[in-house]
Amino acid sequence: DxxxxxxxxxxxxxxxxxxxxxxxxxxxxxxxxxxxxxxxxxxxxxxxxxxxxxxxxxxxxxxxxxxxxxxxxxxxxxxxxxxxxxxxxxxxxxxxxENLVPLIEYPEFRDIIAKELIVKARDGEEIPLSLIYNKNIKMNGKNPLLVESYGSYGVSYNPYFAKSYLLWANQGGIMAIAHVRGGGEKGEKWRLGGYKETKPNSWKDLIDCTEYLIKENYTSKDKVAIWGGSAGGITVGRAMTERPDLFKAVIAEVGVMNPLRDEVTPNAQPKEFGTVKDPKEFKILLEMDSYHHIKKGVKYPATYITGGINDDRVIVWEPVKFAAKLMANNSSSDPILLKIDFDGGHGANIPTNQFYSNLSDIFAFAFWQLGHPDYQPKEN
Missing domain, CATH: 2.40.10 (Thrombin, subunit H)
Structure with a gap:
C-alpha cells in the first residue's frame, strides 16, 4: 500500500x-x-x-x-x-x-593515488572534484592537467578503475574529473542545477574548478587542457568561448557544439536542452551554443575536434561547423585540428584497438600542447 x-x-x-x-x-x-x-x-x-x-x-x-x-x-x-x-x-x-577470478597486478600504477576535493563555485555551491596522479609529483604549478567533465542527463562520473586515466597520470600528468551541475552526483537537484535555463552552471563550474587548481598550484594556465564528449561538448565548448584565456588546449570529442540546430537532427533532444519553437527556450539554447559564441579576432586555445560520419546521436556537421568557424575567426597561432572517423559512430561499438587509438590521439595532442617533452614534434 x-x-x-x-x-x-x-x-x-x-x-x-x-x-x-x-x-x-x-x-x-x-x-x-x-x-x-x-x-x-x-x-x-x-x-x-x-x-x-x-x-x-x-x-x-x-x-x-x-x-x-x-x-x-x-x-x-x-x-x-x-x-x-x-x-x-x-x-x-x-x-x-572471494574473487571469482585472480586479481590482475598493475605494478606500473602502484604509485597512482586518487584524491577527492570540494570546490566552492562562484555562487557558493560545492562542486566535487576528483584528482588522479602519481603521489611523487610536486605541486609546483608545472604539472600537465587534463580536466574531463560532462554535466547532462543526470549522468554521474562515479569512480571506477579507469586505466585510461591512470595512463595519463603515469606520464606525469594530473587527471581531474569535474563533477559539474547537470550530472547526477548529488541527485535530481544536481541534474536540474545544469538543465535548460540553469545550464550555464555546467561550464561555469568547470571554469571555477580549473581556477581553483591553478590557485592551489596544481598547475598553471599554460598547462591546462579540458576534455568533453557528446553533451560534454556544451560544457567544454562554452567554457572555452567564455574564458579562452584560461585553457591551453580543448578536446571536443563528438561534441554537441551547435545545440540551436540539434532539433533537426535524428537524435533531437528538446526535452533535455529545449526547443527553438519556444521563444524562452530558444534563448536558452542560444546561450549554450558554442558555435554562436565564437567571436572574430579572439585568441582561442589549441583545439582538437572529432566527429563520426556514422554518428546518429551527434550529427557530424555539428563538430565540423564548429571547427570551420573557429578556424575562420581564431587569431592565435595555436593549432585547430579536426578528425573525422569514417568507420565508427558515437564512440561505442568500435574495436578495442580503435578505442585506444582514439584515446592516444587525445592524450598525445594534450601532452603536445601542454609542453610534455616526450610529445613534442621532432625534426627529421
Missing part, C-alpha cells in the same frame, strides 16, 4: 541511495556521497547500521542468495583500485576476499 507506506530508511541529506539487497539479517543498501564516496549500510531490527568498507571506494555492487540466507557479497572499486569481491560476515563484521 504505497499511499500508507512505512519509511524504513529516510532519504539522507548528503547521500543518494543506489542499490539494496534483502537477506535474513535485514536490508543491505549502498549510497554515494557527492557521487564519489560509496557507503554500505545494514538496516536491521529498526536500526540503521553503517558498515566500514575494506578500503575507500567509489562504487559498490551487491550480490546475495536471497531473503532466506545471510550470504552477502560486495564488490568494491575506485579510481585507483580494481574491482575486488568480498563476502561479508555480519556476525564478526568482517570481510573475506
Amino acid at each position: 504505497f499511499k500508507n507506506a512505512i519509511v524504513l530508511v529516510p532519504e539522507k541529506k548528503h547521500e543518494i541511495i543506489k542499490s539494496f539487497r534483502i537477506t535474513k539479517d535485514g536490508i543491505y543498501y549502498t549510497t554515494t556521497k557527492n557521487g564519489i564516496e560509496a557507503k554500505l549500510y545494514l538496516y536491521s531490527h529498526g536500526k540503521d547500521n553503517y558498515i566500514k568498507l575494506p578500503y575507500p571506494s567509489g562504487n559498490i555492487d551487491l550480490e546475495s542468495k536471497g531473503e532466506n540466507y545471510s550470504d552477502i557479497w560486495i564488490t568494491c572499486s575506485g579510481w585507483a583500485n580494481d574491482r575486488q569481491r568480498f563476502k561479508y560476515d555480519p556476525k564478526n563484521k568482517s570481510f573475506k576476499p
Whole structure:
C-alpha cells in the first residue's frame, strides 16, 4: 500500500541511495556521497547500521542468495583500485576476499593515488572534484592537467578503475574529473542545477574548478587542457568561448557544439536542452551554443575536434561547423585540428584497438600542447 507506506530508511541529506539487497539479517543498501564516496549500510531490527568498507571506494555492487540466507557479497572499486569481491560476515563484521577470478597486478600504477576535493563555485555551491596522479609529483604549478567533465542527463562520473586515466597520470600528468551541475552526483537537484535555463552552471563550474587548481598550484594556465564528449561538448565548448584565456588546449570529442540546430537532427533532444519553437527556450539554447559564441579576432586555445560520419546521436556537421568557424575567426597561432572517423559512430561499438587509438590521439595532442617533452614534434 504505497499511499500508507512505512519509511524504513529516510532519504539522507548528503547521500543518494543506489542499490539494496534483502537477506535474513535485514536490508543491505549502498549510497554515494557527492557521487564519489560509496557507503554500505545494514538496516536491521529498526536500526540503521553503517558498515566500514575494506578500503575507500567509489562504487559498490551487491550480490546475495536471497531473503532466506545471510550470504552477502560486495564488490568494491575506485579510481585507483580494481574491482575486488568480498563476502561479508555480519556476525564478526568482517570481510573475506572471494574473487571469482585472480586479481590482475598493475605494478606500473602502484604509485597512482586518487584524491577527492570540494570546490566552492562562484555562487557558493560545492562542486566535487576528483584528482588522479602519481603521489611523487610536486605541486609546483608545472604539472600537465587534463580536466574531463560532462554535466547532462543526470549522468554521474562515479569512480571506477579507469586505466585510461591512470595512463595519463603515469606520464606525469594530473587527471581531474569535474563533477559539474547537470550530472547526477548529488541527485535530481544536481541534474536540474545544469538543465535548460540553469545550464550555464555546467561550464561555469568547470571554469571555477580549473581556477581553483591553478590557485592551489596544481598547475598553471599554460598547462591546462579540458576534455568533453557528446553533451560534454556544451560544457567544454562554452567554457572555452567564455574564458579562452584560461585553457591551453580543448578536446571536443563528438561534441554537441551547435545545440540551436540539434532539433533537426535524428537524435533531437528538446526535452533535455529545449526547443527553438519556444521563444524562452530558444534563448536558452542560444546561450549554450558554442558555435554562436565564437567571436572574430579572439585568441582561442589549441583545439582538437572529432566527429563520426556514422554518428546518429551527434550529427557530424555539428563538430565540423564548429571547427570551420573557429578556424575562420581564431587569431592565435595555436593549432585547430579536426578528425573525422569514417568507420565508427558515437564512440561505442568500435574495436578495442580503435578505442585506444582514439584515446592516444587525445592524450598525445594534450601532452603536445601542454609542453610534455616526450610529445613534442621532432625534426627529421
